[in-house]
Amino acid sequence: ATYSPDEYIFRLGEVATDMYVVQSGAAEELIEDLGTLTGEKPFATARPGQALGALALFFELRHMYSARVSRTAGATCLRLNRERFLQLLKYCPEEEERITENAMQSFQKKFGLGGASGLGSS
Numbered sequence: 001a002t003y004s005p006d007e008y009i010f011r012l013g014e015v016a017t018d019m020y021v022v023q024s025g026a027a028e029e030l031i032e033d034l035g036t037l038t039g040e041k042p043f044a045t046a047r048p049g050q051a052l053g054a055l056a057l058f059f060e061l062r063h064m065y066s067a068r069v070s071r072t073a074g075a076t077c078l079r080l081n082r083e084r085f086l087q088l089l090k091y092c093p094e095e096e097e098r099i100t101e102n103a104m105q106s107f108q109k110k111f112g113l114g115g116a117s118g119l120g121s122s
Helices: 054-058 082-091 094-110
Strands: 008-010 018-024 027-032 040-046 066-069 075-081
Touching: 008 018, 018 054, 054 082, 054 094, 075 082, 082 094
Parallel strands: none
Antiparallel strands: 008 066, 018 075, 027 040, 027 066
16 A cells, blocks of 8 residues: 555554555554654654554554654555464464564554563564
8 A cells, every 4th residue: 555645544543454564665663652742752763664553453452553654755565364374374373383482572662662472582
């Protein structure tokens, strides 16, 4: 999918039906911040090869942050729905544990929940 500058890919609280891999451009990951004019502040930037929304999709959650395309340039993202994602895992079952570990560590890193859970990296 191709997105225009400043366009939202998904918003905080929406049900995750897809994950996105940035192919070109960049997207900001935004958390709610009521102390700002827009009510959001960026906490990370996804660049080509990085995924957006994978954690929420994998665990069947609502998005815990918003993703918006950079204000200066558009972005192209590969879009993968949950059904396709699960089909891929059937072909590579040994990857499921690694993906789970990566998703959990990504969650801990993004939301400041460190700790000794014994989970792998993303």
